[in-house]
Amino acid sequence: MYQFRLLPRAKNEAKPRFDAALKQVRKTMTVSSFLTNMTIRTRLAGGFAVLLLLTIVVGLVGDRALESYGQRSNIVAMLGQVNTNLTEARVEEKNFLLTGEAQAVARTQAQGDRVLELTNEIKPLLAVAKDIETLGQIQADVKQYQRLMGEVETNIGEREAALERLETSARIFGSSLKAHSSLFFASAIFEDMRRSERKFLIEHDDASVKAYLDDAKRVQGPLKSAAITTEEKDQINAALKTYVNEFQTVVDLTNSGKQLSDDMVSTARSAIESANNLRALQTEKMEADREQASWLIFGATGIALILGILMALLITRAIVSPVNQAVSIASEVASGNLTVDIKASGTNEIGRLMAALATMVTSLRELVRSIESGASNIAASAEELSTVTSQTSDGINRQKQETDQVATAMNEMTATVGEIARSAEQAFSVAADAA
Template sequence: MDKLASRLRIGEKIGLGFALVGLLFVGVVWQYHQTLQSVLGDYHQLQGFELRKSLALEIEIELAAVRDAEKSFLIERRETFAGEVDQRLQTLLGKIAALAAVDQDSRQTAASLQELVTTYQQSFEAVAGAWRIMGLDENSGLQGAFRENVHRLQELSAAYNVDRLYTLLLQIRRSEKDLALRQDAAYRERVRKLLGELRQLLETSELQAAVRQQLLAELATYARTFEPYAERALKSGNIDGGKGPFRDAAHHIEAILTAYHVPNLETSVLQMRRREKDFLLRGDDSYPPMVVAIARSIRAQIAESALSDADKTLLTGLLHDYERDFLALVAQTSSIATLTREMNSAADRVAPLVKQNVDQANQVMASRVAEIDQSSQESARASLLLMSCAIVLSVVLALAITARIVRPVRQMAGLLDGLAYGRPSDHVPTISGGRDEINSMGESLNALVDHRTTFLRWWKESMDEVSARRELLGASTDEEKDEAMQDLRRATIARLQQLNAIRGRLLRHGEQVIEVAQRLQSAPGSLTAEDAKSLEHAAEGIATLFEVLAMEQVPAGDSAATPGAAPPAASG
């Protein structure tokens, strides 16, 4: 760690410290951003739940509008309501498509809703088509077809309804015979009165115009020829057996009425229409068999009548067409009932599905709110923990980087204090090759301490040698000379040791110079600031040591001139 720290300059250390602290706070900001993104995602999710509920409510409202338009169509059977149903269904499908875009659960619900609405739409279109075939009103479709036939049949049945005419004719004939039997003028008046009623009834009847004119002509003949017969019968009682032109005219009238008489035809047709109306009104399946039975009876009446084959064919054809269209209408009604049940079934399944979607959204929303509340608390705790850790790490980093800067400075301050007021023996810990300015200051200070120590030791040892030489020169006895020689020998040995130490330091500086030179040879022109500084320090160290060695020349010369001194080779 110390070696790594020494490779960095002070500015780089401070910048690295700020960068690490910045990275810590970037991590805090990133975690805050992630938390914010999570909160926004939760908010959008909750908003999606509300959107699901809102769309579900809109779907219910639109479905109710569709059902209202459908009921209006079924009641009034107007094309405008069918168009409104189709328009509402398109809007409803649009709402369902919007629901499908909310989330996955809504997409599944929307798929089921779309299937049901499509089924409902197809069923309604089938019902509307069936009603168009059946007839949206009494003049269209099957209703219009059988009504047209039955109205024509009803008109013809009125034309063949001669029961009243035939009854009046029989009453006239009875009064005619009563006149012949009793010769009472009241019967002549009765015949006249009945003739007037028959004439009036013929004129207002619905018989064919040609038949009506023929009957009126025969009736006029009967009235004209009856008067002479009645006059003779009243005056002379001569009735001639009740025969005469009037009798032939009456027979002609009776024959014509018989040829156009179908008993109770109009009544049967009206009875058949009554059962038809009952079915259309109530939809009861018991009425169609009644209509069929009455039609069969009418067919039998026509077949047994004295009508011409052409008239019988016309009447039975109209009756057959009516019966065919009515039975087709009955079948269509049954089909409409089935299709309506299918349509209602599809519509009835939409509402529970929408309610299920709302309930599911409420449940998921409540669960999600609880999860969001819990995750929010956890995120808040995590944010506080991360912020606390970031602050602690920032303080630790600041202290570590500050300690790496302050501790060497404090050591150098102590060393400088020792240089100023004492004799320092310690060195500032340094790392060779470090780029740290404080490390360089420490190396320089250590070199200063070493040089000072070298000079001081050199000066002390030189003074000891000078003192020993003086004592040797001033010795008067052999013992004093021996003791002075011992002191001189010790001083000389100490200087030799110091010279060896200086030589070792010179060798180290030389090796450093050689190392830098080799790097320059391997990469010419790539002299770095560190290499230049190393060369400078090595050169200065060599120069300083040479100055120490240069000072050796003075004591060495003195010793050579002094009697009893050690030879120069011994001091070198």
């Protein structure tokens, strides 16, 4: 027997490791004992339950992956519709700017409302803060676009009214100049003003405005030197002032309208660009979700397949190996070998079968021993009986010989008696004759 001597320090260091190893061994033995005592029904039910659970897990993983992919597809489709609605809004915007059709504005606003509805539907489907921020920017741009569209419509209406007033004031001022022949040079300057006015209305350039205002100042010279009454001068100056003010109003409305139009176009482009960027990003994520879904499904299927194979091997090994052992033992017993060693372990069906086989073999051993003992006793008794029988046969033979001797003696006696009788008969005959 080996004896180990550990130094105190080494003992203190080794004891925790030894205790941990002992706990692990006990845990392993407990698990092994639990698996050994598990019934076949429980093993089969557990195996099929694990397979069903793995199937459910694979199904859930696939369903979750497909749901994520489908949700992302819906987002991409709705963002595509947002882009379409924004494009149609731009088309209606151009129609309004070209034709001034009021229904075009209504259709533009309707397209904007549809975009807001779609973005409100998309928002709960987004999870990334940056994507939600981009969607919020689209909504803000669309609302700004709708507001600017309304302001542009108002501006165009005011500008058209201002143009009518400008034309009226121009006719009044021109008529007042033509009424006086002394204002010939003023009328010529007025024609220059009209040309600058028309040029500005076409080109919207600052040079035309400057030329117009310069002519407005220049026309006042001929007015001051004209041979007309002061009252007539005042009326003409008032008409000039009205004409210039109306032109300035048209200029202001034109410039503000141009700024509104530029802001509206910029806002619309920003919304479309944001929608396109978000759609492209969601498309990339959709492809990533599809790839991830494929890997998840393949991975879950592979894990389920491996675990299923392991479960099948474990269950098969746990059932077939003991059954084969039982068959081997039964074959040995059937061939007459009762010395086979049977080790029964566990409380399941296989364990009980092995215990029953062990009990059967033990009983057969005891029965064979009993039979052997009985056979030995019978053999001894038979031998004794044979001896007694032999002795009895010898006695019978002696008795037969003695009987034969007695019979011989009897025969001799009978013969003697016969002779005596014959002798007596002869004597009687002789006596009779003598008488």
